[in-house]
Amino acid sequence: MKLFEYQAKQVFSEAKIPVPRGITAGPGEVTKAVGNIGLPCVLKAQVLQGGRGKAGLISVVRTEEEAVSEASRICSVPGVNLLLVEEFLSIQEELFVSVTCSPVTAELVILASRYGGIDIETLAEESPEKLIREPVDIFRGLQGFQARHIAYAMGLEGQAAKQTAGIIQRLFSLYREFDAELAEINPLCITESGEVTAGDAKLVIDDSCLDRHPQFTMRPEHFDDPTEYEAALEGIPYLKFDGDISLMCAGAGLTTAVFDLVHYQGGTVANYLEFGGPNYRKAMKAMELCLRNPSKVILVVTFGTIARADVMAQGIVDAVRELKPDRPVITCIRGTHEEEAVEILSQAGLEPLFDTEEAVRRAVAAAAGEVHV
Amino acid sequence: MKLFEYQAKQVFSEAKIPVPRGITAGPGEVTKAVGNIGLPCVLKAQVLQGGRGKAGLISVVRTEEEAVSEASRICSVPGVNLLLVEEFLSIQEELFVSVTCSPVTAELVILASRYGGIDIETLAEESPEKLIREPVDIFRGLQGFQARHIAYAMGLEGQAAKQTAGIIQRLFSLYREFDAELAEINPLCITESGEVTAGDAKLVIDDSCLDRHPQFTMRPEHFDDPTEYEAALEGIPYLKFDGDISLMCAGAGLTTAVFDLVHYQGGTVANYLEFGGPNYRKAMKAMELCLRNPSKVILVVTFGTIARADVMAQGIVDAVRELKPDRPVITCIRGTHEEEAVEILSQAGLEPLFDTEEAVRRAVAAAAGEVHV
Amino acid sequence: MSLFADTETRVLVQGITGKEGAFWSTHMITMGTRVAAGVTPGKEGQNLEGVRVYHSVRNALKEHEADASMIFVPPRFVKDAVFEALDGGIRKIVTVAEGIPLHDALEIRSAARSCGAQVIGGNTSGVISPGKAMMGMFPYWIKRVYTPGTVGIMTRSGSLTNEITAMVVSAGFGVSTLIGVGGDTVPGTRFAEMLPSFEADPETEAVVIIGELGGTMEEEVAEAIQDGIFTKPVAAFIGGRTAPEGKRMGHAGAIITGGKGSVQGKVKALEAAGVMTADRPSRMKDCLREMLGGTP
């Protein structure tokens, strides 16, 4: 789970990484927050997407009037409900530091650059020599000399080098403490007065470990769509699209394959939904989520091992009976106990298909209005 | 620094290792404490020495009268200023667990035994098969399976095994967190109701790291003698004995060697004092500490490198001038700048000796009343 | 002799008395896998289908020899179980749990590499050599999926594996060994690391890779082939060709950002290395027939 900037900055601040003074404010609380922080100050939309600057979601304001008008402008953008009002920093230089891991070598890695404030993947591609990469042994942890090496390799000197090395060490510690996938500061600012301060803060916590950090709860703002949020609360992987076919398939791999097949076939997807693995007994909820979409057909494709075909078939039959879907349901349920599944589906009047590509063809046809089912 | 039982138990308790309910009480506070804990209860003298049971410094009391009389008996023992009043446990079994390190292999080691409550060194010698020894990689830390292995190897089962494994893991964590040299529970009690609880608690913190744990300050009770405490506050290694010769020597090795030589020569030592290393400029304080003793002679032996002989000689001369010792001072000061030292001592009327054994002979003779100096 | 586990492989099962552990251990035995002993702390003395249960790996290894360990414990306990197996000297480990913390996965991989052990998983169905041995959870009873043969399979998926394997079988082939490396960002073993074993395996004539968007495992396979490390024919199915950018579809590893880990990139790299790629499951049949000669 990616934290909002204000959440990450609180974590960083508690870990003794300097951050600008700041207060969160809803649309109506901006005047008070600005009064508290002082002018000039910066208004920053608390949304998870990147590129907020280019999108006009960050604004430096110099008067109260400007603050109010900019706040209302930013908050009128869909998805923006909260601002971070921060002191304005006079910035001399922008650096980049991050802690992440390399799946290939299974090492923790510090990435850092003197040239921060920009898209770091572009930098990595265009000027890889400007990106410092320091692997860290996970058992021994980041050593002080490594943090210093990074700071000096960035070309820093004196207090800036010392402070940056310290920040890198603390960033590493919190990365470990918070079970993070990514901890990043971009830009890490050197102010005109020579202080090193986190201009932005990114912290992505391993979803497997969210229960260890109950202070961070999943919130609707983490999702593009309220149904995605609802599905996430149920533990059902769900993504909303604008097409016609609701997928209700088993497993990430198979669902993604079906997603492709629908497109190959000229169809469009209304939603991606994984109905399988730990969720194979949740047919009712899964179908309910599919029905939230104005889709034209529900396509069920599974090939389960633990996720028993008979249980899933029965779930679909029960859900159809209960929810009375206003659109066709196409079923291709295979795997463990598939003979029973065939029986269950047939008795309920649902045609049991065996071939995934055939099922997709039927769904696309049904979505196009061809009555085949 | 060894903590008192009540301090160690507080640390253990905060680390979620179960300890009996207990309150510390001075001699006048026992009635109140007993009222709070309930009867029967246990009175335990808070002193650092081992073998308190045999020495009569632990007492189970069943009535208030008994509590008062036992408390006053225990507190009348020299050095006992504080009691720990603890709930009485009905004990089924006594185990032993500890975390320490092996200097030879430089590994952390868990030692544990089903047969606790007794002197563990005796057990190690007489029945080594009853002592479980599990080395721990310092970088990876104690793994859960190791803690469980220890508990099962102790022959425990069910809840007792589970709880003991958990306690071992927490003991290991606090050992690391508190920069400990030793963390030990002996006995670790299994009560009649099957709970596993720390009957005693021993925690020795690395003296090099005391500043990281400022909640534990050195106190007079940590020392056999008030002068030892005063010396420790100055950072001067000092031990009091009952003999005639105050040693004021440089370095642990040389001071110990002189200590031996005094005894070989038929003399006795009034105090061991290391005047050297970081303390070589503290001649005044060192001599003051020596003069606290009713010794008959002060013997200065050094052979310094960084600890410059001239500085030490001048310090001795100044101290003699200032403190006007009522007993002879014998000086054998060698090493860096020893020529200047000779000059300084000679001018002040102190004979500069060069041979350690000769200096010791002179000191022993002087202590015996032979006027040689 | 199959490349990971065989009829002769003595398998320890950690977490054998758990619901999942007991169910699948029974299936492993039914399929012919030689389960030497089981481990569940606190359950020493019990037995499952004649397999004795011990408190710890060390206790089990006092009485039995084992060549491999199958771990059926909840995700938070996997790291400890792997470390316990390594401590016992076991160098082939399969772990299936979904939801192993990333930092644990890093420690597992680091510890395993430092002692030359092979950890397969987590978030996988495990390893199967149909007709010989199974370490994990496969519907081996569905013969149209798990028929013995000469095609090695490596996969990041679960259900999709059944789908693709069914195509392999319906094309007239069978499976030598199937290795589920799993869907985690940091799996214990990567595709390319298994290639030398498949190369050396006389029972494997060709390899099928079931990949997905995200990560670089497929690109590493292409590189290994280019470097001549692997010379047998390879076919690949990689789902997610039409997935939109920046959306996390499915597994932890399955996210594409800024063109990296895209299916297009993977397909390009693999095809450049001579790998045949199937854009839909049924095409896998054509790939295999072309590579291995057509059975109708």
Next chain:
Amino acid sequence: MSLFADTETRVLVQGITGKEGAFWSTHMITMGTRVAAGVTPGKEGQNLEGVRVYHSVRNALKEHEADASMIFVPPRFVKDAVFEALDGGIRKIVTVAEGIPLHDALEIRSAARSCGAQVIGGNTSGVISPGKAMMGMFPYWIKRVYTPGTVGIMTRSGSLTNEITAMVVSAGFGVSTLIGVGGDTVPGTRFAEMLPSFEADPETEAVVIIGELGGTMEEEVAEAIQDGIFTKPVAAFIGGRTAPEGKRMGHAGAIITGGKGSVQGKVKALEAAGVMTADRPSRMKDCLREMLGGTP
């Protein structure tokens, strides 16, 4: 060629600009030690007696080659400095600081052993081969203590070392190499671990050990001799024969409890292995004369 550092050994000094570092580095150079470069974070570009200073070991090693590192940093920073030297590929390290945290000492020893490095210290004067090279802090200018010769010395002490070495010299001998293993509970290198080097060193005819109460380093020497690992004559001085039980006299290691680590036990073990022991400094002269043939 001396056994640890020689006139050819290129020595890096970590902490070269500190008060102690600068003072003793100058002395090291004066004595002839080849100081290749210095390291002090933040001081790159400075120089000391013509020796260039760098921010880091890595930076220094970009410009210079080094065979060994001398660490003059405060005790809390020693671990980091040792790890930095090891990271730079340096495998001979001397660290003198007193007060290295025990847990740091354990990490240092563990890390060093895992890459085959030799860390001498801390809480020691260091290493000296009189007339050739010095890594540490010795009053080499006192000729009645630091005269070149054929006696190797290993010691846990500081001032006492000067005392005993003076006896070696006054007996008519000199020092080949003196290794101060230091007075800490967990030193980087133990007496017995240096014995193979002294055995192989053609410049060393005999070894003197300066031990003390506590620990088991002296017993390990006795064992190595019994095992035939070391065959040259050995003499030992061990202080604390009259020390009372349970009192911690001096160094961290110097505590006797329950008969373990007692001087009596050490003397007994050493003598059983054929080591001559001196109960007072002056006796060391007799031991050496008897072992090596008397100079008057």
